[in-house]
Amino acid sequence: MRHQLLAGACGLALLMASGAFAQTQTQTPAAQPAPAAEKPATDQGTDAANAADDDKQAPVPFEGGQFTITQKEQYGEKVLAYDGKELASNYDVFFDKVVEVGGVKVALFDVGDGGNQCGPATLIIWKPEGGGIQSTKVEQDECGAPPTAVSDNAIYFVPYLLPGDQKPALQWSPTDGLTISGNLTYMPEPGTDWKDIDPEKYQNIIDAFHNEAIYKEAQKLLGKDMTDMATSLLVGGGTEKTASGAFYATGCVPHDCGGNDGFMAVDPAKHKLYFARRGDDGQPKGWPALKDWPADVKEALDKAQGAAN
Numbered sequence: 001m002r003h004q005l006l007a008g009a010c011g012l013a014l015l016m017a018s019g020a021f022a023q024t025q026t027q028t029p030a031a032q033p034a035p036a037a038e039k040p041a042t043d044q045g046t047d048a049a050n051a052a053d054d055d056k057q058a059p060v061p062f063e064g065g066q067f068t069i070t071q072k073e074q075y076g077e078k079v080l081a082y083d084g085k086e087l088a089s090n091y092d093v094f095f096d097k098v099v100e101v102g103g104v105k106v107a108l109f110d111v112g113d114g115g116n117q118c119g120p121a122t123l124i125i126w127k128p129e130g131g132g133i134q135s136t137k138v139e140q141d142e143c144g145a146p147p148t149a150v151s152d153n154a155i156y157f158v159p160y161l162l163p164g165d166q167k168p169a170l171q172w173s174p175t176d177g178l179t180i181s182g183n184l185t186y187m188p189e190p191g192t193d194w195k196d197i198d199p200e201k202y203q204n205i206i207d208a209f210h211n212e213a214i215y216k217e218a219q220k221l222l223g224k225d226m227t228d229m230a231t232s233l234l235v236g237g238g239t240e241k242t243a244s245g246a247f248y249a250t251g252c253v254p255h256d257c258g259g260n261d262g263f264m265a266v267d268p269a270k271h272k273l274y275f276a277r278r279g280d281d282g283q284p285k286g287w288p289a290l291k292d293w294p295a296d297v298k299e300a301l302d303k304a305q306g307a308a309n
Contacts, residue, residue, distance in 0.1 A: 060095050062107050063127040069093050080109060080123070082133045088123050096122075099150045104128070104174040106155070108148060111137065113255075121145050124155065124172055136178060140167065161186040162234075163209040163218065164226035188215035197268045199239045205249035205264050206233050214266065217273050221287040229287075232262025232277050242296040245269055250304035263304055265297045276301055 060067040065083040072079075078093035079086055088111045096108040104126055112120025121139040128134065138145040140159055149156045159167040166185040172178045192211045199208070208214050209230065222229050236251025248265035252258065263284070265274040274297050276284040284290065284305060290298065 057095060060098075060107070062098060062125075063105060063133075065133075067095065067107065067109075067125075069095070080111070082125070085133065087125065087133070087135050088137070090120075092120055094120075096148075099155075101150065101155060101172075102153050102174050106174070108155075119145065119147075122148055122157070126174055128174070136172070138170065138172065138178065140170070156181065159184065162206070162227050162230040163215060164222075164224075164230070188212040194268050194271050197266065199241075199247040199266070202239060204233065204236050204251070205239055205247075205266075206230050206236075206251075208264070208266055213271070214273065217271070218275075221273060222275060225287075229262060229264075229275055229277060232260055233264055236262075240300070242300050244294065244296050246272075246274075246294075246297055246300075248274075248297065248300045248304070261305055263301050265300060267294075267297075274301075276305070278305055 057069045062082070068081050070079050070081070071077070077089045077091055080088045080093050088109070090111045090113060092110065092112045092114040094110045096110055098105060098107045100106070107125040109123040109125065110120035111123045121137050122145045123135055123137050125133065125135040138157055140146065140157065146157045146159045149158065154171045154173045157170040157172075159169065161167060161184060163186055166183060168180045169182050169184050170178060171181045186209075189210050190212060193213045194211075197208065197211055197214070199205075202208060209218060218226055218229075232253050233249070233251035235254055235257055236249050239247040239249045241247045242265070244267070246265050246267040248263065250261060250263045252262065253260040259279075261278045263274075263276040267273075273287075274293055275287040276290065278284040284301065286293065290301075293301070
């Protein structure tokens with residue numbers, strides 16, 4: 001399945017034409033691969049970004065100097081510097097690659113807090129002719145930035161969208177800096193119905209929102225709370241089934257598991273959805289109200305979120 005995206009500006013046509021972005025909208029953030037953008041001949045990417053357990057990353061030569069990543073304390077922050085000048089620090093700092101954009105060499109680094117289901121921000125670093133080292137950080141929310149997609153003249157950032165969500169697509173170039181290419185809006189797959197539901201294909205129950213019938217029913221139940229509800233399911237896995245055939249899953253908000261947990265159940269036969277979200281008070285709120293839930297679905301909620309519910 002895929003999401004259909006609405007472009008809010010003509011510049012977005014260039015994004016979609018590259019073919020690099022369809023995959024970013026079909027998977028939850030932790031499952032997304034980097035977009036399959038065109039790889040410039042000057043790409044110097046290494047496997048350093050995958051060496052999450054390696055505290056000593058090799059220096060990276062760049063435009064007559066070098067980047068270093070150091071860590072003074074065993075569990076402290078890593079520091080990114082260029083010829084001794086500190087550029088960024090955080091618990092996760094990794095070299096991605098060097099590319100050429102608009103005739104300018106650009107180094108890309110991942111910088112973030114780490115943790116469940118949260119990608120890093122992207123640090124863009126370049127050195128204008130005759131000038132000193134410059135950098136800009138791309139962050140779209142508390143979970144970092146979307147994966148980068150590189151073309152000859154710009155670097156694109158196409159966000160992952162949750163149900164009910166809309167966000168700007170960003171682009172960066174050495175001449176224009178960071179600008180908005182267009183606005184993307186989540187849409188389910190047109191024409192899909194209850195008969196098309198296949199929970200075995202879902203990496204996360206949020207994938208069920210790709211189905212138009214489920215999406216429309218969720219809109220009726222959740223209204224403006226739909227994106228927040230989906231966020232509470234982000235850190236989650238596959239689905240389970242009740243005795244009656246409904247399938248369900250639980251999840252939580254990244255960095256807040258145990259404090260902001262979600263539950264979603266789908267009954268394909270009866271065309272029904274059930275949502276619950278537990279906040280700081282420890283009590284779940286249900287859509288529809290929990291008193292109206294079938295016994296087996298309520299039992300699944302109790303099992304998933306604890307007998308205290």
